[in-house]
Amino acid sequence: MPPPTPVLVADAAALDANVAAMQALADAHGVSLRPHAKGHRAPWVAARQLAAGATGVAVATAAEARILLEAGVGDVLLTTIPAPGRAAELAALGPPGALTLVAHTPALVAVLAAAAADAGRTLRVLVDVDVGQRRGGAPTPEAALATAAAVAAAPTLELRGVQGYDGHLQGIPGAAARAAGHAEAMARLDAVVVALSGAGLAAPLVTTAGTATAALAAAHPSVTEIQPGSYALMDHRYAAIDGVAFTQAAFVLTSVTALIAPGEVIVDAGTRAVSTDLGAPLVAGRDATWVSAGDEHGRVPGDVGDLRPGDVLRLVPSHTDTTVVLHGAVVPA
Structure with missing residues (x-):
């Protein structure tokens, strides 16, 4: 769990x-x-x-x-x-x-x-x-x-x-x-x-x-x-750089808290959970995007119609260095 x-x-x-x-x-x-x-x-x-x-x-x-x-x-x-x-x-x-x-x-x-x-x-x-x-x-x-x-x-x-x-x-x-x-x-x-x-x-x-x-x-x-x-730990900014061949290890896990429309959900990771100094995080494994909806909320439109409150998404930080300071710890998974 x-x-x-x-x-x-x-x-x-x-x-x-x-x-x-x-x-x-x-x-x-x-x-x-x-x-x-x-x-x-x-x-x-x-x-x-x-x-x-x-x-x-x-x-x-x-x-x-x-x-x-x-x-x-x-x-x-x-x-x-x-x-x-x-x-x-x-x-x-x-x-x-x-x-x-x-x-x-x-x-x-x-x-x-x-x-x-x-x-x-x-x-x-x-x-x-x-x-x-x-x-x-x-x-x-x-x-x-x-x-x-x-x-x-x-x-x-x-x-x-x-x-x-x-x-x-x-x-x-x-x-x-x-x-x-x-x-x-x-x-x-x-x-x-x-x-x-x-x-x-x-x-x-x-x-x-x-x-x-x-x-x-x-x-x-x-x-x-x-x-x-x-x-x-990597982030998606470094993953886009030619010759940097390391595997993404860091993810912000975020839960769906509300269904706004068939193709839009709210999650509990806002700008106090993911940094945006180098851009928004990516939504791993889905054709969807994360958009800030405030300090504690993110808006995820796209391929999310199957999700329900409590389901968990993985976000790939754009900049892990500035994301890690928003969390008390990095948890092994």
Whole structure:
């Protein structure tokens, strides 16, 4: 019997197949896999990824870091640049050495170093590099080098390497255009690696990539780690991208609550159950569409004439990352 709706579920068999496929890709190229957990926020999913060979997980927020660290994950990377006001919280989060942060300016490095000193810990830090995303990373090799030098000089910080996430490439549907953009992004990242090496600053960790660029990044000579996330659960946006061959594992189960017409029903999944930032969810297995009818209601016209109140439909999220935050948990199915 399905759980009460609306609920976000993960098909465990499809999830495990996706996890195995991405791990095989990383292993084939000799790079580490650090799955991004913002797409599931679930310790039980992270446990499957780690058991398959992942070296750690990535997260996008302090709250996600806390969830995974408290679940016992011993290597967590917070991939977003922290606000200075979060430094004290982050410096004290989890067991010593379990959390790695990113920084993009010497000023932020100074804040993190002071917070680490106050916490009596050494913090691991990556230099965050802008490879085209334009979301705050160090914009030039010179800026990245200054940040790296500041980290290396701080007694409470440990320079671990560089991060260059190519998020601006993830939604490009065509493989050729995506590859061209990736080559430009990696040239920017390589320039930073060369600059650090020339200054005698080692960058043992060079981490990058999302689901759509994982294969390209894994094959790039300077990359040591990839951090895709959406591959595990998938959504219909990624399914439409050329070369992304993973199975849909995440579904929002929703119940019919009312019959409006022979070809139209109301369901209990509205915009508080499915995100619409990248479009409406798809109705799995039916020639029907979901349309928002409010916070708690969806309208489904189409091939639904056989349905009755209580019947359950499966919705395929357009963007699983932003759908998962609307639910308290991802439930295995």
